[in-house]
Amino acid sequence: MERKRIAIVGVGLIGGSLALQLNEKGMAAGIVGVEANPEHAKKAVELGLVDEVLSLEQAIDQSDVIILCIPVDKMTSLLPKVLDRITHQIVLDAGSTKEQLIDAVKNHPNRGRYVATHPMWGTEYSGPGAAIKQAFENKAVVLCNSADSDEDAVKWVKSAYHKIGMHLLEMDAHAHDLHAAYVSHISHITSFALANTVLEKEREDQAIFELASGGFESTVRLAKSNPSMWVPIFMQNRENVLDVLNEHISQLRKFKACLEKENYEYLEELIQNANRISRIIK
Amino acid sequence: MERKRIAIVGVGLIGGSLALQLNEKGMAAGIVGVEANPEHAKKAVELGLVDEVLSLEQAIDQSDVIILCIPVDKMTSLLPKVLDRITHQIVLDAGSTKEQLIDAVKNHPNRGRYVATHPMWGTEYSGPGAAIKQAFENKAVVLCNSADSDEDAVKWVKSAYHKIGMHLLEMDAHAHDLHAAYVSHISHITSFALANTVLEKEREDQAIFELASGGFESTVRLAKSNPSMWVPIFMQNRENVLDVLNEHISQLRKFKACLEKENYEYLEELIQNANRISRIIK
Numbered sequence: 174m175e176r177k178r179i180a181i182v183g184v185g186l187i188g189g190s191l192a193l194q195l196n197e198k199g200m201a202a203g204i205v206g207v208e209a210n211p212e213h214a215k216k217a218v219e220l221g222l223v224d225e226v227l228s229l230e231q232a233i234d235q236s237d238v239i240i241l242c243i244p245v246d247k248m249t250s251l252l253p254k255v256l257d258r259i260t261h262q263i264v265l266d267a268g269s270t271k272e273q274l275i276d277a278v279k280n281h282p283n284r285g286r287y288v289a290t291h292p293m294w295g296t297e298y299s300g301p302g303a304a305i306k307q308a309f310e311n312k313a314v315v316l317c318n319s320a321d322s323d324e325d326a327v328k329w330v331k332s333a334y335h336k337i338g339m340h341l342l343e344m345d346a347h348a349h350d351l352h353a354a355y356v357s358h359i360s361h362i363t364s365f366a367l368a369n370t371v372l373e374k375e376r377e378d379q380a381i382f383e384l385a386s387g388g389f390e391s392t393v394r395l396a397k398s399n400p401s402m403w404v405p406i407f408m409q410n411r412e413n414v415l416d417v418l419n420e421h422i423s424q425l426r427k428f429k430a431c432l433e434k435e436n437y438e439y440l441e442e443l444i445q446n447a448n449r450i451s452r453i454i455k
Numbered sequence: 456m457e458r459k460r461i462a463i464v465g466v467g468l469i470g471g472s473l474a475l476q477l478n479e480k481g482m483a484a485g486i487v488g489v490e491a492n493p494e495h496a497k498k499a500v501e502l503g504l505v506d507e508v509l510s511l512e513q514a515i516d517q518s519d520v521i522i523l524c525i526p527v528d529k530m531t532s533l534l535p536k537v538l539d540r541i542t543h544q545i546v547l548d549a550g551s552t553k554e555q556l557i558d559a560v561k562n563h564p565n566r567g568r569y570v571a572t573h574p575m576w577g578t579e580y581s582g583p584g585a586a587i588k589q590a591f592e593n594k595a596v597v598l599c600n601s602a603d604s605d606e607d608a609v610k611w612v613k614s615a616y617h618k619i620g621m622h623l624l625e626m627d628a629h630a631h632d633l634h635a636a637y638v639s640h641i642s643h644i645t646s647f648a649l650a651n652t653v654l655e656k657e658r659e660d661q662a663i664f665e666l667a668s669g670g671f672e673s674t675v676r677l678a679k680s681n682p683s684m685w686v687p688i689f690m691q692n693r694e695n696v697l698d699v700l701n702e703h704i705s706q707l708r709k710f711k712a713c714l715e716k717e718n719y720e721y722l723e724e725l726i727q728n729a730n731r732i733s734r735i736i737k
Contacts, residue, residue: 400722
């Protein structure tokens with residue numbers, strides 16, 4: 174597959190890691206960055222994630238592929254402007270919500286040049302310094318509503334994700350946002366709330382620091398995630414997240430009721446039911 | 456330090472991993488197991504975790520140190536019987552709750568031979584097949600009420616945990632159970648409840664399987680934990696767990712209220728507050 178000139182808009186954790194992978198796998202004939210934060214821009218070049226940082230307009234004009242890796246609220250306002258300016262380019266995004274974004278460009282004359290994707294990988298860290306090699310490998314990437322995208326654009330995007338080791342799933346944006354609420358967004362809410370719980374109850378930071386075991390760390394690590402990324406995700410996926418959050422609170426209330434009533438048989442049943450997750454997650 | 460003949464009562468994840476470490480670090484002049492589950496007993500010998508499996512009485516009589524690694528409800532009934540039979544031996548336990556256990560032997564004539572400990576390490580798996588090398592290293596171990604234990608016993612126990620790479624903390628049983636509710640027990644409840652939430656809402660197992668990313672896996676992995684270990688922990692630490700669970704539900708309700716009222720400024724504050732956990736947990 175022919176190498177493309179690639180522009181990464183937002184050179185943080187996701188954009189920076191994508192840049193590393195696309196270079197490594199020989200997909201890129203040069204990668205330029207667009208980055209609003211001057212410190213991140215400097216760092217992205219220093220780390221060799223991108224060759225240089227340009228204005229959005231320059232980057233679009235010089236590139237064959239434009240990849241948007243910015244918070245989903247900014248994406249929704251930026252994507253139509255990018256489509257306004259492109260001629261032949263392929264545009265894709267790596268956002269965690271899809272329905273509002275796709276809606277924002279559904280009648281755009283260049284809609285066909287845009288491919289909506291969600292590579293299901295991330296860490297709790299952010300910024301170009303958080304970018305890592307071999308990111309995305311063996312994870313899923315979701316392509317949404319790809320029938321609305323031009324064939325050549327879909328073909329290149331699929332091939333790029335395939336090259337960096339991801340397995341492809343296709344679904345419509347509505348289904349994506351629903352599933353993402355279940356398998357990603359709710360985990361972040363529980364983790365944020367767990368951190369707040371422990372910070373509220375455990376006034377001795379030192380005790381948390383000294384006693385915290387792997388189990389605590391793994392349930393709470395997502396609580397380090399960046400609010401400027403996550404608030405917009407929760408805004409855009411509000412109804413699905415509320416639905417699953419209500420269910421989660423009611424599941425927690427069952428544990429509470431078991432303990433209050435000392436109903437340990439039912440407590441055991443609840444835990445046995447939860448154990449079924451091991452049939453799905455290795 | 457002189458090698459001791461060691462008996463491990465309950466050769467599962469914890470007992471088996473301890474056996475591996477004590478052998479590796481040259482603390483043991485032979486390790487025998489006591490194991491109620493015949494399949495686990497067979498496996499423990501096959502895997503070389505213990506030299507042989509004996510009855511409790513035989514194991515006590517032949518050993519210098521007896522380590523109890525069984526669910527905390529069984530521990531509470533077994534510990535007094537072990538203390539009844541010993542002559543010179545050191546007895547310790549690795550249970551996740553401490554107050555009821557210590558209470559159960561507080562007037563026992565051999566109380567001094569018993570050292571109450573909680574090595575803060577585990578995984579979501581159980582049984583001798585889950586035992587791993589290098590377990591416990593760089594984690595904390597809590598010694599509780601050690602002033603009630605004989606000096607020679609405390610000295611050996613500290614030295615053994617030190618040799619396997621753990622850092623020692625001392626606190627009274629009451630404080631231990633409170634802190635353990637915050638930094639360990641609540642994580643398990645949130646994980647069990649999250650698994651039940653997703654299993655309830657997401658009827659398509661395949662979608663979870665394909666889409667689940669590292670974030671979901673890390674928040675839900677503890678949901679694989681064994682109910683026969685965890686129900687007794689929640690029973691024995693019921694009041695502390697209820698207290699922190701109530702706080703956790705009220706923290707989740709704040710996220711819910713933010714979404715319902717579309718109060719995204721407060722949502723951002725909640726997430727920023729949660730981010731403070733990164734000052735404590737690397």
